[in-house]
Amino acid sequence: MSKENNKKNNSNLKFSPWMIYGLFIVMFLGISLFGNGFDFSNPRPTTLSKFHQYLDSGQVAKVVFTNNRANIFLKEEALKNKTHEKVSKDVFGKPNTKGPQYFTEIGNSELFQKSLEEQGKKDPNFIYEKEPESMWGEVLSILLPFLLIGALWIFMMRRMSGGSGGGGGQIFSIGKSKAKLFDEKTDTKVTFENVAGLEGAKEEIEEIVEFLKNPDRYTSLGGKIPKGALLVGPPGTGKTLLAKAVAGEAKVPFFSLSGSDFVEMFVGVGASRVRDLFKQAKEKSPSIIFIDEIDAVGRARGKNNMTGANDERENTLNQLLTEMDGFGGNSNVIVLAATNRADVLDKALLRPGRFDRQIYVDLPDIRERKEIFEVHLKPIKKAEELDVEFLAKQTPGFSGADIANVCNEAALIAARKNKKAVDKQDFLDAVDRIIGGLEKKNKIVTPEEKRAIAIHEAGHATVSWMLEHAAPLVKVTIVPRGQSLGAAWYLPEERLIVRPEQMLDEMCATMGGRAAEKVIFNKISTGALSDLEKVTKQARAMVTIYGLNDKLGNITYYDSSGQSEYNFSKPYSEETAQIIDKEISELIETQYKRAIKILDENKDKLNQLADILIEKEVIFKDDLESIFGMRPFENNSNTKAEEKSDEIGNSPSESA
Template sequence: MAKENNQNPKFKISPWLVYGVILGALLLFSVFGSGFDLNNPRPITLSKFHQYLDSNQVAKVDFNKSKATVYLKESALQNKSHEAVKNDVFGKLNVKGPHYFTEIGNDELFEKNLQEASQKGLIDDYEKEPDSAWGEILSIFLPFILIAGLWIFMMRRMSGGAGGGGGQIFSIGKSKAKLFDEKNDVKVTFENVAGLEGAKEEIQEIVEFLKNPEKYTSIGGKIPKGALLVGPPGTGKTLLAKAVAGEAKVPFFSLSGSDFVEMFVGVGASRVRDLFKQAKEKSPAIIFIDEIDAVGRARGKNNMSGSNDERENTLNQLLTEMDGFGTNTNVIVLAATNRADVLDKALMRAGRFDRQIYVDLPDIRERKEIFEVHLKPIKKSEELDTEFLAKQTPGFSGADIANVCNEAALIAARKDKKSVNKQDFLDAVDRIVGGLEKKNKIVTPEEKRAIAIHEAGHATVSWMLEHAAPLVKVTIVPRGQSLGAAWYLPEERLIVRPEQMLDEMCATMGGRAAEKVIFDKISTGALSDLEKVTKQARAMVTVYGLNDKIGNITYYDSSGQSEYSFSKPYSEDTAKIIDTEISALIENQYQRAIQLLKDNKDKLVALADILIEKEVIFKDDLEAIFGKRPFGKIDENLPETIIE
C-alpha cells in the first residue's frame, strides 16, 4: 500500500487575485483621495460657508492650511437647503457629520473669522488640524510602490517557472531535474516491466553497481559512467528508467533533453553544470535524461541553417561533465532516445555512454508477459487467453498493447458488459490498426462492387501464393481512411528471401489486378498498395542488394548523414537502371497477379458476391470457394495484421 502524503499542499496565490487587490487599492486611493466619506459631505464655496456661519447653522469646523470640514447643527438639518446632506449613505439622519467641505485661501484669516464667530456664539467649536506631509507623500509615491510591487511579483513568477526554484530572477540557470529519493514513493519497479529481459538485466546491474560497488571494484572493475537506451517509440525505455528510480536506493534525477533548451544564451550549459553539481553532492546518484537527442545531436552537420551555438554549447558542457577533468565516478547517467543515428559521436563513445542497450519491439513471448501486466486492473472474462492475444498483435510495442487493453475495456463498457472478453480485444485491435468503422459513409452500389472486387483480389492472390501471408478476414466496411481492408497472418521472420518479398508484392497488387480483370479499368483505390510495393521494390534494389543488374551494392546509410548531403551516392546512369528495375519488379508482379486472377475469375466473382452480401468474410468462406490452401496447414495461432 502506498504511503499517504500527510504534508499539507503548498498554498498558491492566484495572480488574478493579486491584480484585483492592486486595482482595488488604486481605486480606493483615487476615491478617498478626492474627499470621499461615508457621511457624504458636499463641497461648498467659502462665501456660502460664511452665510451658514452668520445664520448660526454651523456647529463645528475642522480646518488645515487648505481645507475646512463643516459640521451643521441638528436644527439646521431641517432646513430644505440642506436636503442633500441631511441623510448619510445608508439613508439615516446624518447628525454627526461632516456635512460640507470648502477650500480656504488664507488659514490665518479663516481662523480669525472663526474666533470672532465663536465670541458671538455663532459656532460651538472649531479646531485646527496639525500640519502633516504624509498625505501628500503617500499620494505621490503610492502608485510607484504598487507598480514596483507588481513588477517584483511578475519577475518572481517568471524566474520560478523558468529556473525551477528559488523564486529569483537569477535562478533561471538552475537545473529543472526532478529528484526521486527515499522521500518520494515511486511505485514502478522491475516487476512492472514485462519482457525486455536483456535490457532489464543490464539496467539491474547498474543499480547493483551503486548499491554494492565493492563487489565490482574489489577485483579491479570500474563502474560504468553511463548507459544509453535505444529503441523504437513505445518499447519501454522511459518505463525502465522509472523502474530504476523505484528500485535504486540512491538519489535519482530525472529530466528531459528539452529542459536544457532555453531562449537565453548560456542557460543550457548552466543547467548542465548545476545538474551534475547537485548529483555529485548527493553521490552516489543516477541522472536520467529522456529524449537526449534534443540536446545531443551531432555538431555541425546541418549545412542548410548553420550550427546552433547555444545547443552546441550545452552539448559541449554535457560532454565535459560526463568525462572530463574533475568528473566523479559515483554519478551514472542514463539516457533514452529513438534517434541514436543523429547523436554526436563524442557522446556515444566509451567513457561517456559505456553501454548501449537496444530495447527492441517485443516478440510473441514478451507480448504475452506485457498483456498479463496490463490486464491486471481489467475485469476480464475467465476464458480469455493471453497467448491468443499475443499472437494477434505482431509488431505491437508495449505502449500499443497498453492501448489495446484500454480500448478493449472501453468497447466492453460501451456495450454494457460486466467483463472484457475475446471479441472486445479483437475489435480493439481492428480499431487501432484499421481505424474507426464508418458504417454511415455513403457508398454507391457501383463503388461498393469495385471495393469488393478489389479486396477479393487481394484475398484470392494471397491464397494462391506459397509465401504470401494467408488471409484471416476481409471487410468492405469503411474503416479510417480506407474503404476496405484485409487482415492476414504473417510469419514473424528474422530474415526475408527474395521469393517471399515477390509473393507479398504480388498479393498487394492483387487488388488493382482484380479491377483490371473484371472491369478492364483501374481506379485510385490502390494508392496505399502502390506505395507499399514501391517501397518494397526500392528496398530490394537499393538497400538489400537483391537485384542482379545493380549487384551486391547497398545505398543505405545507417549513420543518417546522407540526409544532409546534396549529392546522391550513385551516378545518373545508375539512377536510370534503379528506376527501370523498380518498375520492372512491380510490373512483373502485377502481370503475375492478373494471370492468377484470370485463371480463377469465376472464384473471384463468387468471393466478391459473398463479400457484397455479408460485408465481412472470414477464412472459412475462402475455403468453401477455393478449398484447402495448397501450401500446408494454416497455423490457427499465427498473429494477424492488416494490409489495405
C-alpha cells in the same frame, strides 16, 4: 473531524505573489484616504467670507487647518439653526455632532491663523489646531503608476515563460530546473514486475539500480558506476516505463523531465536549467536523472548553419555535455535518457563516459507479447477459456502500447455488447479495429464497386495461397474500415533475415489485387494505391538498400547515421539514378505479370472465391482450403511474427 477539515483547508491555500501586490495597493490606498482625515461626517464646502461670519457670530467651536485647507466644527446650538440644516447629518443620516461640518480653502495661512488667535482671545472655549501636511497622497500618486506598470510587466513575463507555478513560472526563477522529483508517497509506484518482456534491457537497468544499492559489490573489484544509459527503440516499446520502474525500485532521488523542458524563448535559459538540474542532483547524490525525448536538445551540432545566429539548443547541448563528463567531474549522478531517434543525436553525447550503455528496446516477440498480455489482462474480467498465447500470435509486430490498447479496446467492445466477460472474439474485433479502423457497414457501395472490391481482395488471397513464401492468409473482408474499402489480413513468418525469393513472393501477392482486376474486367482502378505504395517501397529497398539487384551489384545507399537527410545531393550519379528507376520498374512489372499468370490459371476459383466474399463479406482460411485445397508447401514449423493488412481504397493516407 472539524480540526482535520480545517487542516485540509489550510493546506489547500496556496501562496501567490499577487497577494503581496494587492496588499501593497490596499496599504497605499488606506494611508492615502485615512491619512488625509477621511471620515463620514459629510462636510460641505464654504467660502472664506461665510466662515468669518460664522466665526464672528460665535457659531464655530473648533477649527483644524493645514497650509491650504481648514475643517470647521460648529457648536451644537448652531447646528439647530435652519442655515446649517444640510450639514446637521452625516452620510448615514445620523446627527453630525462630531464634525467637521464645513471646509474651506485658505489663501494665506498666516493671516488665517492671526484671525483664529483673535477669536481665541474673545472666546476662551474656541479651539484651533494646525496639522502638518500629509505627503502620502503625493507619494501614492507618484508610485502607483510605476507599481501598476511593474505588476503588468511581471504578469506578461510569467505568461511568456510558461505560465504560473513551477520552477519556470516565475520571472526570477526562469533559469531553474523544471525536473520533477519522484515521491514514493504520492506518485504511482511502478516496479520491474510491471515491466513484461524486455529481459535484456531490464537486466542492464537492474544492474544500475543494484550498483546504487550495493556499490561496494562492484567498487571492490575496481569497477566504476556507469555514468549514463541511453534507451533506444521504436515508440511504445516501454522506454519510459523502464524509467518509471527505476524510479520505483531505486532508493535514491530520481529527477525526471522532458528534453523540451530545457528550451525556452529566452537565450541562456536551457543552459541555466541544465546547471541547476545537475546542481540539485549532486546535492542529493547518489541520484538518477531521466531525460525523456533527449533528441529535442541532443541533435547533432552544426547542421543548421544557414540561420547565422546563436543557437539556443546547441548551447543547451554543450552545457549538458560539460555536466555529464566535463572538467569538474560528475560523481554519483547517473543519467538515463530515452529516444526513438538515436541516429540524429550528437556523437559527443553518445561516447563512453557520457552514455556508457545504449540499450535497444525492440518490439516484443511472441513470448514477450504473451507476458505483456498477462500484465494488461489482470484488471480485465476475461472469459475463463481465453487463450493468451493465441492472442500473442494474433498480434505480431505490436508494441507494448499497442497491446495495452488492444486490451482496453476489447473491454470497451465487450461492454458495448453488454457482456459480463471479455472473450476471444472481442479481442479479435479489437485487433481489427486497431489495424483497419472502425467498420463502416452503412457506407454506400454500388453493386459494381462491391464486385470490383471482392475481385481485388480475392486476387490477393489467391496469389498469396499459390506462392510458397507469401504470408499465410488469416481472413479477407470487403467491409469498409477507416479509409479502406476492403482488407486482407496475413500472419507472416518471423524471419531474422529475408531472402530475395521471399521478398519477390510478397511483392507478387501484393500486386494480386490489381492483377485480378485486369484478368476479370480487363480494366484497372485507383483501388490499388496502398498496394503500389507498399510494393514500390519493397522494390526500392531491394535495389538501393539491401544490394539484391544484379545490375547495381553489392552496393547500398543507406546511411544508418541519419546524416544523409541534411545533404542536398544524392549519393549517386544521374546515370545510376536512371538505372535504379529502371530496375525498380522492372521488378514491379515482372511480379505483376507473374500474378496475372497465376490468376489466369485459377480464374474459375478466383470468381468462386469472389462470389463467396460478396455473399458473406468476410471469409477465412477454411473457405480457401475448401476451394483450393491445402497448400502443397504449408509450413507450420516457423513461429509467426508480425501481422500485416493489405487494403484497397482511394486515399493516399491508407496503410498497406
